[in-house]
Amino acid sequence: MTPPRHRVLVVGGGNAGISLAAKLLRGGCPDVALVEPSPTHHYQPLLSYVAGGAATIDDLTRAQADVVPAGVRWYQDSVTAVDPDASVVHLAGGGELAYGDLVLCPGSQVDWDAVPGLREACATLHASTSYLPEHAPEAWDMLSTLTSGRAVFVVSDRHVPCSPVGLKPLFLAADHWRSTGVLGDVAIDLVVEGSRLAGTARADQELRAAADDYGVRLRTGTVVERVDPAARTLQLRSADGTATLRYGALFVAPPHRAPGWVAASGLDAEGTDGFVDVDPLTLQHRTHPRVWALGDVATVDTSPSGGALRKQVPVVAHNIPAHLVGAPLRHYDGYTVAPVTTSRHQLLLAEHDREGHAEPTIPFPDLVRPRRSLYLFDRYVEPQVYWHRLLRGKVS
Numbered sequence: 001m002t003p004p005r006h007r008v009l010v011v012g013g014g015n016a017g018i019s020l021a022a023k024l025l026r027g028g029c030p031d032v033a034l035v036e037p038s039p040t041h042h043y044q045p046l047l048s049y050v051a052g053g054a055a056t057i058d059d060l061t062r063a064q065a066d067v068v069p070a071g072v073r074w075y076q077d078s079v080t081a082v083d084p085d086a087s088v089v090h091l092a093g094g095g096e097l098a099y100g101d102l103v104l105c106p107g108s109q110v111d112w113d114a115v116p117g118l119r120e121a122c123a124t125l126h127a128s129t130s131y132l133p134e135h136a137p138e139a140w141d142m143l144s145t146l147t148s149g150r151a152v153f154v155v156s157d158r159h160v161p162c163s164p165v166g167l168k169p170l171f172l173a174a175d176h177w178r179s180t181g182v183l184g185d186v187a188i189d190l191v192v193e194g195s196r197l198a199g200t201a202r203a204d205q206e207l208r209a210a211a212d213d214y215g216v217r218l219r220t221g222t223v224v225e226r227v228d229p230a231a232r233t234l235q236l237r238s239a240d241g242t243a244t245l246r247y248g249a250l251f252v253a254p255p256h257r258a259p260g261w262v263a264a265s266g267l268d269a270e271g272t273d274g275f276v277d278v279d280p281l282t283l284q285h286r287t288h289p290r291v292w293a294l295g296d297v298a299t300v301d302t303s304p305s306g307g308a309l310r311k312q313v314p315v316v317a318h319n320i321p322a323h324l325v326g327a328p329l330r331h332y333d334g335y336t337v338a339p340v341t342t343s344r345h346q347l348l349l350a351e352h353d354r355e356g357h358a359e360p361t362i363p364f365p366d367l368v369r370p371r372r373s374l375y376l377f378d379r380y381v382e383p384q385v386y387w388h389r390l391l392r393g394k395v396s
C-alpha cells in the first residue's frame with residue numbers, strides 16, 4: 001500500500017516542531033504534517049522554576065491538541081526510523097509516511113547510561129533534576145526541606161539543552177536557604193564539567209560572583225564518573241585526579257543524547273555523537289538535501305536553547321521552498337541565550353554567537369547584569385510570548 005505523503009513532514013511537536021509547522025503554514029505551505037506521540041506539551045524553561053519552587057507543572061503544561069496549528073495534520077505516533085533514499089519514515093504504530101521534505105526536531109533525551117548510578121540515585125528522595133517534568137517538583141521538595149548538610153549541584157556539558165539554566169535551581173534554593181536562616185548550615189558544592197558557568201566571559205564572571213556570595217564551593221572541569229545512591233557519594237574526576245564527595249541532596253543537569261534512530265537511519269556522521277548532521281548555517285542535511293533539522297537534535301555548533309530557535313525557525317521555513325527553486329539559502333548565525341537567576345528576584349541573560357562573542361538583543365541596558373526586570377520577564381512574560389507568538393509561527 002502506498003503510504004500517505006505530505007509536502008513537509010515535521011518530526012517532533014516540541015518548541016521547534018510546532019513553531020516551524022506554524023511558520024510554514026503562515027508562509028503558504030499547503031500541506032504540513034506532524035508526528036508527535038505526546039498528548040501534552042511542556043514549556044520547558046519553566047521546569048527550572050518548578051525545581052526552584054517558583055512555578056508549578058500546571059503553569060507549563062498545555063494539551064498538545066491546543067498547540068498543534070489548525071491546518072497541520074497531526075499523527076499521534078513516534079518515528080522509529082527514516083529511509084532518506086525512499087523519502088519515507090517508519091512509525092512505532094506500524095505505519096509509514098512519505099514526504100517531500102523532512103524536518104527532524106525530536107529533541108534530545110537524558111542519557112542515564114552516561115553516569116552509572118545516576119538513574120538509581122534520582123529514584124530516591126535525595127537526588128533529582130529539573131530536566132524531566134516527572135522529577136522537577138521532587139527537586140524542590142528535596143531542596144526546600146534541606147536545612148543542613150551538603151547540597152551538590154552538577155551541570156554536565158554533554159549536549160544539555162541550555163546548560164547554564166541548570167544553575168537556576170541552585171540560586172533559587174540558595175536564596176531560599178538564606179531567607180529561612182539556614183544558609184550557614186548548608187554546604188553548597190557546584191560541580192561543572194565545562195570551564196565556564198555560561199557562554200561568555202562576562203556572564204561567567206557575574207555567575208561566579210553570585211555563587212561566591214552564597215558561599216558556593218565551585219569545581220570546574222570536573223566530571224561525575226559515577227553515583228553511589230546507597231552511600232550517597234559521587235566519584236569525581238578532574239585534571240587534579242579523583243575525589244569522593246558525599247551529598248545530602250543532589251541536583252543534576254544530566255548528559256543528554258540524540259534518539260538512537262537518528263544514527264540507525266544513517267543521519268548522523270562521524271563526530272556528531274549521533275546527532276543529525278546538518279550544515280550549521282543552512283540547517284540542511286549534508287548528504288540528504290531534502291532532510292532538515294533544528295533544535296536540540298541538530299548539530300549547530302552552539303549551545304541548544306529555545307532562544308536559539310527564534311533564529312533557526314525562520315531560516316528553515318525560508319530554506320525549504322528556496323532550495324526547491326534554487327534560490328539562495330538563509331544562514332543561522334549561531335545565536336543562543338541562557339537566562340540564569342542569581343536569586344529569587346534577579347536574573348541575567350547570557351546571549352552569544354557560535355564563537356562565544358556577546359550578541360545582545362538590545363545594546364542598552366546591560367542584560368548581563370542581574371536585574372529584577374529580567375527575572376519578571378523570564379518568569380512571567382516569556383511563557384506568554386511562547387504560547388501566543390513563538391508556537392504560532394510569529395517569528396521573523
Ligand SMILES: Cc1cc2nc3c(=O)[nH]c(=O)nc-3n(C[C@H](O)[C@H](O)[C@H](O)COP(=O)(O)OP(=O)(O)OC[C@H]3O[C@@H](n4cnc5c(N)ncnc54)[C@H](O)[C@@H]3O)c2cc1C
Nearest residue numbers: 012014015016044045078079106107162295296305306307
Ligand atoms: C529544564 C529545562 C530548562 C530550559 N530552560 C531554557 C531557558 O530558560 N531558555 C531557553 O532558551 N531554553 C531553555 N531550555 C531549552 C529548550 O527548552 C530547548 O532547547 C527546546 O525545547 C528545544 O526544542 P526541540 O523542539 O528541539 O525539543 P523539545 O522541545 O524537547 O521537543 C521534542 C519533541 O519531539 C517529540 N519526540 C521525541 N521523539 C520523537 C519521535 N521518535 N517521533 C516523534 N516525536 C518525537 C517529543 O515528544 C517532544 O515533544 C530548557 C530546557 C530544559 C529541559
